[in-house]
Amino acid sequence: MPYVPHTPEDVEAMLATIGASSIDELFREIPENLRVAPGALNLPSALDEHKLFGELKRLAAKNTALDEVTCFLGAGIYDRFIPASVSAIISRGEFLTSYTPYQPEASQGYLQTIYEFQSMIAEIFGTDIANASMYDGSTSMAEAAIMSTGLKNRDKVAVSEAVHPHYRQVLDTYCWSMGIEVVVLKTEDGVTKNLSAAEGCASIILQSPNFFGQIEDLSAHRAACDTDGSMMIVVADPFACALMKAPGAYGADIVVGEGQPMGVAMGLGGPMVGLFGCKKELVRHIPGRIVGRTKEMDGGREGFVMTLRTREQDIRREKATSNICTNEALMALANTVYMTAMGKNGLQSVAESSIRNARYALSKLEEAGAKRVYGGKFFAEFVIELPVSAKAVRDALLERGILAGLPLGDYYGGRENQLLVAVTEIRTKDEIDRFASELASVLSSATSQVEVKA
Amino acid sequence: MNHLSNGRMKRVPEPELIFTKSKKGRVGANIPTCSTPAVDLSEAIGDLREDLHLPEVSELDTIRHFTNLSQINYGIETGFYPLGSCTMKYNPKINEATARLAGFANLHPMQPVETIPGALELLLGVQEMLQEITGFDNITLQPLAGAHGEMTCLMLIKAYHESRGEGETRKVVLVPDSAHGTNPASAARCGYSVKSIPTDANGNTDLEALEKALDSNVAALMLTNPSTLGLFEPNIEKICRMVHEAGGQVFCDGANMNAMVGTTRPGDHGFDCMHLNLHKTFSTPHGGGGPGCGAIGLQAHLEPFLPVPVIRRGSEGEVMADYSRHHSIGRVSAFYGQFLMEVRAFTYLRAYGKEKMAxxxxxxxxxxxxxxxxxxxxxxxxxxxxxxxxxxxxxxxxxxxxxxxxxxxxxxxxxxxxxxxxxxxxxxxxxxxxxxxxxxxxxxxxxxxxxxxxxxxxxxxxxxxxxxxxxxxxMVGRLDETLAVKQLDVRWIPAAKETAGV
Amino acid sequence: MANVPAELKYTKSHEWVRVEGDTVTIGITEFAQSELGDVVYVDLPAVGRTLAVEEVFGSVESVKTVSDLYAPVAGEVVEANTLLTSQSELVNSDPYGQGFMIKVKVSGELPSDLLDASGYEALIG
Structure with missing residues (x-):
């Protein structure tokens, strides 16, 4: 085993230094009935590296990777361009194999990248500050909600039904365990209405653009929070923020989101990276790590340290602002390299291309027989109604090499014929045209056959 | 080491922030072009923002900036990293190669489950191997980090007590004074109050104090074994029995699983559930403090409460993602957990295999x-x-x-x-x-x-x-952490905003 | 040896109490501030809050530790030292003066187990 370097002579010499006769003797404090003989576990046999890679390739080949199909599936995780520079940097062992920067003198490199990450996320979200990142968008949102209940001393939170359903499920789990009630706000024409139903809640959580791709009225969101003294929490998309007036500029108290589309592989949804920005007066209450800039004790140099550490679990224990220990440093680094390489022009260009592609796709899909479900403004994702089951259409298109989007029936009752379609900057006019023509063909054969797969 | 001296060594120049290298109009990536018609943006999406202060630098300067920063950062690949409790072992390169296979890296979590049979097989494979190594009846890979795994375990325990009508009375979690801070913090996250249990002079759990603390209000004991003192708890079976007799559950903090792999199984010790840090024990890279990866093991009586999706074999022997779980605590993370970390852990487990795991x-x-x-x-x-x-x-x-x-x-x-x-x-x-x-x-x-x-x-x-x-x-000497808190500077502020007083 | 003014009362949790009529001033001792190191933040209660004896009324933080503050007496908070918001270092430089924490209008008798200076000196040895 190349990972364990001990020769028999090493073992003998080390045992002599220790004063033990065998390795087994070192385990003598484990009651004998609880010990397992080496090699006795019922596990598959060890594989050499060549066979191992072969086995993993075999498993990988059984999946339909998204470079084999044309992807119009989004719903919070997006198939976007990733510059080669991102992988080059996050593969560097100095970053990849380091731990949380507890010893700042040995970790200045990572600490500076996190400071830069915080600066860029705060800039994009329009918030005063941002933390060093959370596990993913869903847990970032749940943490924000829980933080609001502590600050407002209220035991319920309100969330729009147009927030990503998986995020809401995670919120439900977190809130159940804390004894917090979750109030769900209804939508009309794809955007959240009747915010007054959130009365008495610690916070109102909207996503904009929301799960359906529609842009929410954040001014009304702010006003509703002001009326009831609750906190405004927005789940935001960094690309929408790159062009649009940012949630922070609308007065959001906390802005959260998913950083995956900025340089992180989709990876079946993990690892992702949760973004968390907020007003500066909330800084002592936020979960997760924060890096600050400071100076040497006895020198003039600037340097970076983890700061406001007394909020955290290792110091404050059960009174900590959260139980989170790590951030999602490597993915945050991917975001930082991405935001640097793409820069202002790149992020805005990606956003604009997505907007153009989405509108072109919508018009072509409408020509092919789909109907747009909502009016109002949208970003780069939209819901269409099909004459037949969206799942059946999705499956038929998949056979033709197109991953058409997300059927909404599993998430919203009575919407079995609706499909959520995302169009990113890397989709071409030709791919969109082919999507439309294949959809037309699937729909015509579906409507001509009576026995469409339901 | 002969390069040592007590005087400050001549150092390379201080690294600058990327923002100071920015110049309007530069770009560091070959950005995708767009082939569809232009649109009026404000008509399409509404109010546009005025500015966006992100770096504008060339691709070479991007690479140099981060390469230079990596050179003032210490990793396992730089040198020996004996950070206790963190298990900074070598992260094999083959793990990185397998995790980058397109058939894993390029999967969308909401693509039809029928299109990811290899991924599900891999997840089940990790679960089955961890089940055998830990001796628990079941494993879930849903938690995203160690502390998240602890919290998930406590949620299972909470759901279990609720199912027995004891949710309202069992409100206390016992935590030894030697425990990681995440233990009490995770307990608080589940609405529990925390009671500390002392350690005796030999470094073991103080059994008398434990006996006194055990009553009908106790939901669970969270025990790290081997303890954070690096010692195996010789009374572990007795401790688990005592807690069970009082109607409580016993959680094992698996931070120190590395001492037990292939030699002893916490599931055999009497624990009801445990969390594992795949980023410690099973070599997924720490990445500078994340992604973590927090599998949990549990005994059969906690299975009904498992978070969804549950990856298991269906009636035909096929691997499935099961969402129809009426007693489930729900989702603890958005998708399938830290999938690409599971690919690395799977690769690692198969490299060791039966013969070398111990x-x-x-x-x-x-x-x-x-x-x-x-x-x-x-x-x-x-x-x-x-x-x-x-x-x-x-x-x-x-x-x-x-x-x-x-x-x-x-x-x-x-x-x-x-x-x-x-x-x-x-x-x-x-x-x-x-x-x-x-x-x-x-x-x-x-x-x-x-x-x-x-x-x-x-x-x-x-x-x-x-x-x-x-x-x-x-690169730097000791830093002034008091100054860092008192003059909080946690982001770079563009000059334009600074003058505007933001 | 830390400065322990003779005219004050003390708690085992290192708060000091200065009694002036029915109002008391409360802070942390010189010994406590030296154990904490540089104080970077003080969390104090709102004026008007009613405190019970030994209730946690706030916390004081250094870079690496945080200590809860326990009310030595019962009563209503009539003043919180707002100076500490921007100058928490006063807790280090002038713990018995400008670095005080709160003033409380006492309800009922002072607890009998408050220490005098010699009792507190014995405690911190």
Missing amino acids: DISRYSVLNANYVRARLKDVLPPAHDRPCMHECILTAEKYKKEHGIRALDISKRLIDYGFHPPTNYFPLIVPECLMIEPTETETKETLDMFCDAMIAICHEAIENPDALHHAPSTA
Whole structure:
């Protein structure tokens, strides 16, 4: 085993230094009935590296990777361009194999990248500050909600039904365990209405653009929070923020989101990276790590340290602002390299291309027989109604090499014929045209056959 | 080491923030072009923002910036990293290669489950191997990190008590005073209050105190085994029995699983559930503090409450993602957990296999005991017992006699080219140095490290200033953490905003 | 030896109490501030809050530790030292003066187990 370097002579010499006769003797404090003989576990046999890679390739080949199909599936995780520079940097062992920067003198490199990450996320979200990142968008949102209940001393939170359903499920789990009630706000024409139903809640959580791709009225969101003294929490998309007036500029108290589309592989949804920005007066209450800039004790140099550490679990224990220990440093680094390489022009260009592609796709899909479900403004994702089951259409298109989007029936009752379609900057006019023509063909054969797969 | 000196070494220039290298109009990537018609943006999406202060730098400057920063960052691949409780072992390169296969990396979590059979098979494979290694009845890979796994375990326990009508009464979680801070913090996250259980003079759980604390209000005991003192809890079966007799559940903090892999199974000890840190024990890279990866193991009585999706075999023997779980606590993360980390863990587990799995615990325990033996004359162990995969030493005499603290020794190690061990944890050992060498280090590396530690202990007596002023060879010296808090500077602010008073 | 003014009362949790009529001033001792190190933040209660004896009324933080503050007496908070918001270092430089924490209008008797200066000196040895 190349990972364990001990020769028999090493073992003998080390045992002599220790004063033990065998390795087994070192385990003598484990009651004998609880010990397992080496090699006795019922596990598959060890594989050499060549066979191992072969086995993993075999498993990988059984999946339909998204470079084999044309992807119009989004719903919070997006198939976007990733510059080669991102992988080059996050593969560097100095970053990849380091731990949380507890010893700042040995970790200045990572600490500076996190400071830069915080600066860029705060800039994009329009918030005063941002933390060093959370596990993913869903847990970032749940943490924000829980933080609001502590600050407002209220035991319920309100969330729009147009927030990503998986995020809401995670919120439900977190809130159940804390004894917090979750109030769900209804939508009309794809955007959240009747915010007054959130009365008495610690916070109102909207996503904009929301799960359906529609842009929410954040001014009304702010006003509703002001009326009831609750906190405004927005789940935001960094690309929408790159062009649009940012949630922070609308007065959001906390802005959260998913950083995956900025340089992180989709990876079946993990690892992702949760973004968390907020007003500066909330800084002592936020979960997760924060890096600050400071100076040497006895020198003039600037340097970076983890700061406001007394909020955290290792110091404050059960009174900590959260139980989170790590951030999602490597993915945050991917975001930082991405935001640097793409820069202002790149992020805005990606956003604009997505907007153009989405509108072109919508018009072509409408020509092919789909109907747009909502009016109002949208970003780069939209819901269409099909004459037949969206799942059946999705499956038929998949056979033709197109991953058409997300059927909404599993998430919203009575919407079995609706499909959520995302169009990113890397989709071409030709791919969109082919999507439309294949959809037309699937729909015509579906409507001509009576026995469409339901 | 001959390059050492007490004076500051000449250093490379201070790295600048990326923002200061920005120049309007530059771009660092070859950005996708767009082939569809232009649109009026404000008509399409509404109010546009006025500015966006992100860096505008070339691709070469992007690469140089981050390469230079990596060069002032210490990783396992840079050198020995004996950070106790963190299991900084070698992260095999083959894991990185397999995780980058398009058939894993390029999967959308909401693509039809029928299109990811290989991914599900891999997840089930990890679960089955971890089940055998830990001795639990079931495993879920949903939690995203260690603390998240702890929290998920407590949620299972909470749901279990609720299902028995005891949710309202069992509100207390017992946590030893030696525990990681995440334990009480995770308990608080589940609405529990926390009661601390002392450790006895031998480093074991104080059974009398435990007996007194156990009553019908106790939901669970959270126990780290081997403990954070690097010691195996010899009374573990008895402790689990005591808690069970009082109607409570026992959670095992798996931070120290590395000492047990292939040698003993926590599921056999009497625990009801445990969390694992795949980023510690099963070699997924720490990445600078995340992504973590927090599988959990549990006994059959907790299975009904598992978070969704549950990856299991269906009636036809096919692997499925099961969402129809009426008693489930729900989702704890958005999708399938840290999938690409599971790919790495799977690769690692299959590389060791049945034949070599026990090497992990055997050689990590050998290495820790070797370091302990070599250093015992200069830094006495906190307890006079064989340690498991890490040794806990105390520098108390240097503090008393020479004004040198554990932290000073640690900072001096940086000058000798090593990453410091963990300091001041566990909290109950004064001037604590927690050293975890892991199984992947050679005797030669351990000898160099021990030689350095011994030399530093001599310096502590003869030349304490060398330690007070350490590190003298790093990019920066000790930083002013008070200033960092009092003049909080957590983001770069564009000049335009600064003048506007933002 | 830390400065322990003779005219004050003390708690085992290192708060001091200065009695002036029915109002008391509360802070942390010089010994406590030296154990904490540089104080970077003080969390104090709102004026008007009613405190019970030994109730946690706030916390004081250094870079690496945080200590809860326990009410030595029962009563209503009539003043919180707002100076500490921007100048928490006063807790270090002038713990018995400008670095005080709160003033409380006492309800009922002072607890009998408050220490006098010699009792507190014995405690911190």
